[in-house]
Amino acid sequence: MILLFIVPMLAMVSVSLQTGDPIGGYTLTWRFANYSEVLSKNWTFVVRSLRNGVIVTAIALVLAYPVAYWIAFYGGRFKTVFLFILLLPFFISFVIRTVSWSFILSDQGIVFGPLKDIGLLPDDFRVIGTTVAVVAGITYNLLPFTILPLYVSLERIDRRLVEAAKDLYSSKTESFRKVVFPLSLPGVFAAMLLTSIPAVGDYVNADVLGGPGTAMIGNVIQAEFLNARDYPEAAALAFILMAILLVGAIFYARLLGTEEVTT
Secondary structure, three states: OHHHHHHHHHHHHHHHOEEEEOOOEEEEOOOOHHHHHHHHHHHHHHHHHHHHHHHHHHHHHHHHHHHHHHHHHHOHHHHHHHHHHHHHHHHOOHHHHHHHHHHHOOOOOOOHHHHHHOOOOOOOOOOOOOHHHHHHHHHHHHHHHHHHHHHHHHHOOOHHHHHHHHHOOOOHHHHHHHHHHHHOHHHHHHHHHHHHHHHHHOOHHHHHHOOHHHOOHHHHHHHHHHHHOOHHHHHHHHHHHHHHHHHHHHHHHHHHOOHHHHO
């Protein structure tokens, strides 16, 4: 942790407090104003990234929970097989899968092209280059990170508790609401954490599937690091994003009551 996390973090803190330019170099001047300046310049991208992250996390949870629940409670001896089938597409490169979505969602792709040909969609209908395409791509790519912690949490639930609820005349809905779901909250929290953090910081999907109005804070940080070479601004933005996500994670942990996760 010291070598691979703390040392790089301290190095990035040093970079975020420097001043200078790419030609003359940067010097550590402890300029904390870098943070307020980059936030005022890029708050639109921050808000857009947080909004997309919330939408992606919500959609992923809605899609993943029934899948994880079914595998955990009804998968039987084929649970491992079902999990492997779910993960199999994700052995392919992240970039290749994202580019594939650009073909699927294109204006004349395999989905919208035939629908336009038969008149179910207008010719000017498009999804690629919009927020919908970006959210769809991020959700697809992060779905395993949502399913797996949910499955682990649901698998750990003592089945005798569910049977006891049924013996006390609880319906399936009541036993799920009062027994299964509360006991799965640590998994819900872990799934939200593992999904929301990369979703907010994503830049590949926004770059491949989005357009000029869909850029996220990850695209700004990438551009500042690799194109503008404004390392202090990029590092300050990265730390601001990390601080926002950290505060959000703590808030969610307290809200869900997942002390087991946070302690």
